[in-house]
Amino acid sequence: MHIIKVDAIASTNTFLRDLIREKNFADPVCVMAKEQLAGKGQMGTTWQSNPGENLTCSVFMKINGIELNHQFFISIATSLAVYDALNAFVVPKLSIKWPNDILSDRQKICGILIENVVKNGSLIGVIVGIGLNVNQTTFNNLPQAGSLKQILGKHFEIEEILQTILINLECRFEGLTTSNFDTIKKQYEDLLFRKNKPSTFLDIEGDSFVGIIQAITNEGKLQVLLEDEIISDFDLKEIKLLY
CATH class of the missing domain: 2.30.30.100 (SH3 type barrels.)
Known part of the structure; x- marks a missing residue:
């Protein structure tokens, strides 16, 4: 996957969306920033991240054969891809807090923001924004926030984590077909935070x-x-x- 690395930009999602307007990408592309000055979260919230300590990136993925009314399955596939990647690093007690926050025990370590790319009323791609707390150890007024370093007690190479996430993201999107919807939906539901409690x-x-x-x-x-x-x-x- 082609990766574009930048130092400081307002938002990787916005940067990538502007780039898509200029170029017609046929393959996945990732934008990774050391610092986001106005990172976006769900429902218009901002994402708090110390420069250079966390993974802040956005990935453009092409979509074929999925209707807009099934767009949540893209969120499912993305959540499962991040779960798969973090599971490979042996992060304990992983779960998905609906719709797509990733938790370790009760600590939020990753937020995901998905923006559709629509052409002539059809879904042709998505921009997947990922904010993963990696080496940051203090969070102002965010008692539920946690990081991989806090949880596992060691420093992580951010680019290694990025590569693992991208591999799993491409794998999950390859399996994103209507015939596989029931399977991935069950996998997602089994990982839901507080399910049946x-x-x-x-x-x-x-x-x-x-x-x-x-x-x-x-x-x-x-x-x-x-x-x-x-x-x-x-x-x-x-x-x-x-x-």
Whole structure:
């Protein structure tokens, strides 16, 4: 895979999207930055990362044969690829916090942001933004954040981790076919943080309630068993799982 290395840019996702507008990439391409000045997270949040200590990158992947209404399977494949890579480094107690945060025990070590590339109403590619805490050991006002160095007690080579993630990303995307949807969905659901355990959520009004994660829908909604024995579906804007 072609890798573009930069020192400091606003956002690897934005940089790569602008690059795609200029060039018609036929193959995957990765942009890796030592420092992001305005890294993006889910729901418009920012990603906090000390320069040179973590992996901040974005990867353009071509998509064929997947409809927009099945786009969450791209998120599934990406989450599983990062899980596979971190599992290779023997990171303990890995799980996926819906929709695509990667945790070690209860510590968030990786965030993923996926942006679609659409042409004439069809999904032709995605930009996968990955922020992985590697060697950073202090996080301001982020009690749930953790890093590989904190967890495993040693320094990591960021480029080695990047190469492992890219290999697994290409492998998972090669298997991203409609005939494989049920298989990867089950793999994803089996790794869900707090699955089958009573958990506390916040609704859109900020009120808390207790529910039990059951599964996800094909559209990526979280299915939660509520106290009245009814399973309700929630999208990302409607619910927040508390640690």
